[in-house]
Amino acid sequence: MSNGEYVPSTTEWVRNQVELYESSNGTEGYELRDSGLPVILVTNNGRNTGAIRKTPLMRVKVGEAYVLVASMGGQPKNPVWYYNLVADPNVTIRDRTEVTPMRAREVTDAAERATLWAAATEAFPPYIEYQQRCERPIPVFLAEPV
Numbered sequence: 428m429s430n431g432e433y434v435p436s437t438t439e440w441v442r443n444q445v446e447l448y449e450s451s452n453g454t455e456g457y458e459l460r461d462s463g464l465p466v467i468l469v470t471n472n473g474r475n476t477g478a479i480r481k482t483p484l485m486r487v488k489v490g491e492a493y494v495l496v497a498s499m500g501g502q503p504k505n506p507v508w509y510y511n512l513v514a515d516p517n518v519t520i521r522d523r524t525e526v527t528p529m530r531a532r533e534v535t536d537a538a539e540r541a542t543l544w545a546a547a548t549e550a551f552p553p554y555i556e557y558q559q560r561c562e563r564p565i566p567v568f569l570a571e572p573v
């Protein structure tokens with residue numbers, strides 16, 4: 428990881444979720460709005476600035492690993508964090524009170540992706556609709572403990 432400074436998300440509700448999650452040491456802010464579904468926090472480096480970025484994502488846990496789904500609500504473009512993770516796969520994942528250094532790789536093998544997509548849609552069914560909404564194949568990463 429670089430020594431960059433933390434630069435909060437430009438999206439207010441996302442920034443607020445990160446703030447609550449971190450300031451409570453993972454005892455608050457770990458659910459997606461009113462859905463009650465659990466969220467993890469991914470910390471990584473910006474590929475151009477080296478700044479520290481923090482991105483809440485749905486919690487999709489497979490064994491010791493986490494599936495990271497670059498869905499961004501089914502918008503046409505990939506989220507910026509997708510490009511950051513491709514450039515530098517070193518991340519820290521907070522799952523409530525547990526913080527673990529991990530490495531994230533984009534899953535390109537079709538069979539592996541299908542298995543992880545099934546786990547992702549089981550944890551968070553709206554991913555199915557997000558994929559129907561956009562033409563890009565939604566990228567999937569697997570983050571594994573270093």
Ligand code: F42
Nearest residue numbers: 436437444473474475476483484485497498499506507508
């Ligand atoms: N997003 C998902 O894609 N999947 C999820 O499962 C998901 C769940 C979720 C749960 C709770 C919650 O609060 C948010 C959730 N989100 C989920 C939204 C997610 O947290 C992100 O906000 C969203 O995916 C958009 O990611 P983004 O990286 O495009 O963020 C935007 C809004 C943003 O803040 N961008 C910064 C900016 O300033 O515009 C990014 C800046 C950046 O990284 N710059 C790079 C750098 O070097 O610093 C350079 C980038 C470049 O390519 O030039």
